[in-house]
Each structure stands twice: as structure tokens, then as C-alpha cells.
Amino acid sequence: MKRKIPLIITFVVGVVLIFAEFIPHKPFGLISGELEKWYLIIAGFAIILGQLNLFKVNLFKIRYKQKNWQYFILTLVSFSIMVLCGIFWGTQNNPGVFGNGVAIVTAMGDKPFDYLFLNVYQHLSATMFSLLAFFIASAAYRAFIARTTESNLLLAAAILVMLGNTSMGSILTGWLPESLKFLHLPRISEFIMKYPNTAGQRAIMIGAGLGIIGSSLRIILGIERSYLGGK
Amino acid sequence: MTHFFSVLGIWLGALFTFAIFSFLYKDNPFYKIAEQIFVGLSAGYWFVYTIFFILMPNLFNPLLQDFAVNWIKLIPAVLGILMLLRLIPSIDWVSRFPIALVIGTTSGIFFLRYLKSDVINQLTATIMNPFQGADWVTVVGQILLIIGTLTGVIYFYFSKKHEGAFGVTAKIGIYFLMVSFGAAFGYTAMARISLLIGRLQFLLGDWLGIINP
Secondary structure, eight states, X not given: OTTHHHHHHHXXXXXXXXXXXXXXXXXXXXXXXXXXHHHHHHHHHHHHHHHHHHHHHHHHHHHTTOTXXXXXXXXXXXXXXXXXXXXXXXXXXXXXXXXXXXXXXXXXXXXXXXXXXXXXXXHHHHHHHHTHHHHHHXXXXXXXXXXXXHHHHHHHHHHXXXXXXXXXXXXXXXXXXXXXXXXXXXXXXXXXXXXXXXXXXXXXXXXXXXXXXXXXXXXXXXXXXXXXXXX | OHHHHHHHHHHHHHHHHHHHHGGGTOOOHHHHHHHHHHHHHHHHHHHHHHIIIIIIIIIIHHHHHOHHXXXXXXXXXXXXXXHHGGGXXXXXXXXXXXXXXXXXXXXXXXXXXXXXXXXXXXXXXHSSOXXXXXXXXXXXXXXXXXXXXXXXXXXXXXXXXXXXXHHHHHHHHHHHHHHHHHHHHHHHHHHHHHHHHHHHHIIIIIITOSSOO
């Protein structure tokens, strides 16, 4: 029962959704529409499960005093503060348990949840990703150092696209006569993006698409069962 | 009071920016503190977002506003609660039922969506007359587009050993993929650098007031 019923649910739901696409009559359209709404609700609970699991894992790390356990207290505190601010005073357009918190908004300029988002989360997020600008440079050096045709193509495409999208590209090739305009760096960059890049992306999309179709069929037919766990 | 919180917000932003950038020297307590706060706030943000923007409009509001019509939403609500039971190891198997529904729905939707958008539509766009172009650059580009797509797809065919004529075709496919990765790399590098410029503008403009942001 622990494994068979989930397999039956997966099969029935998957088959109904595929059939509904080809049978535009009741009840298939209604069932597939309702199933998609259910999916959204359960996926919402899955996100909450993820957050609660993060809380649980960090709590265990603190309880058993694992390496650097002191820092995980901050994770729990910042998580709790963000959640409580959101639940008590709501978000920009949504009232919380205490309503819209007019007094606190007058004092802070924003709701506490939005204040934390704008003044802490957004800065942390932008800085964390901007940090990658430094690491991407060292990664590029390591990637391009391999003197093969493939790595040279990668390097040439990256440099041409970057130069073509900056004012430097226009300055470097701006002097070219009208008959050689196709060698203008912004045009070369546009050409790479429009044709060879699209070709590569299309090949990846078709390959990945076929892979996803195959995996979906394996799951619906019950051949792929790893999502049920080992027990 | 508003001014105080406004200034405090800028200082918090600046301090956390420096804490993250300190990682460029080496891993240190300031970075670790900022990193864990980022993880916690991020998780908290998505928790609140899920409640206000997914569960309230799709579940709680319909149930509270018109229960007689929307009672059927109790089924996904119960399945959602069963999903949360995964946190209790002794009865975590119960969560397989909602997972099965999510996996089944995802498989059904993805099967059709990817068949249409990633396979049929992409093939339709590729099968064209390459010589229909305004100038020779477009014609060359379209020929490259067709060759690149076909050879790229051949590269992803692993059921046959890549040797002989098949291997050469697959090799040409790799070249197109490399150009594609290079272009993607160029764009990613530019996006990161523009974020870095944004951070410097914040520090020198909003925080120190040296430049006009």
C-alpha cells in the first residue's frame, strides 16, 4: 500500500493530464484545470516543508554543537524575525495579523518585512552575486588556459559578445568603412547571439526536451520510482 | 524617526556589503555571519511569500469566502498537511501520496509542454529555407543555424559511438555548443560586473555621498 497507491496516483494524474490535452470535452478539461490548482497548493506546502526542514536541520546542528554551530543561531534568528514580521504586519499590499501596522509604518517608513527585504536581504543578495564577478574571472582564466579548439571558440565568443555589448566595441571598430560594416563588433556580437548561439541553445533545448519527455513517461508508467524513497 | 530608520537601513546595507566582500581576502567570521543571515532571511522571505501569494489566494481565501463552492480544495489542503508529515520520521511515508500527485501532475504537464515548446516548435523554427534572406550575412547565419542545430542534436545522441562521419558531425556540434557557452559566459560575466558596479554605486553614492548615484 505504501508504494502501490502513490504509483497509481502518479499514473492516473499523469495520464488524465495528457489525455485532457487531446480530448477537449467534459470532464477532462475541468479535471486537468482542478489538478493544476491542487498542484499549486501542494507545491506551496512543499516550499513550507523545505523552510521547516531548514529550521530543523539548523536546530540539530546547534543542539549537537557541530562545527561553527554558533553561526547557525543567526540563521534561525533571522529566519524567525523575517517570518514573524511578515505574519504580524504583512507585506506591502497584504495585511498581517496586526493589520497594516500604520504606527510602525509611520515610524520606519516601510512595513518591517519590506524594510528587512529592502535594506538587508536585497543588499546581501546583490553583493553575494556580484562577488561572483571576481570568481568568474579566475574561472575564465582556468577554462581558457586549455589550448584546444573548443576552449578557443569559447574564449572568442565570450570576448566578442562582451566587447560588442560595451561602448569599447563601438570605439574599436567604429572607424571601419561602410563596406566592412559586418566586422563592426556590435554586429559580430549580434550575429553570434542570433545564429551560432541560437543553434547551440536549440540543440540543448531539443536534447533536454526529449530527455524530459522520456523521464516523464518513465515516471507515469512507474518505471522510475526513486521519488518514493528507499523504504 | 523615519530618518533614523532610513540612515540605519543604508548603514546595514553598507556593513553587510563589506562583510560579504571580506570573503575576497579569505573566509572569516564577518562573512559567515552575513552568509547565515542571508540564508535565514531568504528562507523567511520565501516562507512568507508562499503564505501570502500562493496559499492565501489559492486555498485559504476561497475556503473562507465560499466554502460550499470551494470545499473540494480541502483535498489538496489535507494532502499538503500530509506533505508536512515528512518531518516526522516514523510516519514520513504518508508524504508519498501528495508527492505522487505533484510528480504525476508535473510529469503530465512537462510531457506536453516540452514536447510542444522544446521539440516541435524548435524543429519547426529550424526547418526553413536558409537562402531566403535580405543579405548574404543573413543567409550565412541561417545556414549556420541549421547546421548548428542538427549537429548539436547529433552530439546529444549517445546510443551510437561517436566515430567516423558520425563523430565528425558530433564534433562540429560541440563547436557550436562551445560558441553558445562562450556567449552565455560573456553575458553572465557582464551581468555580474554590472551588479558589482551597482554595489560600488551604493557604497560611494548612497552611503558615502561621494558620487551622485
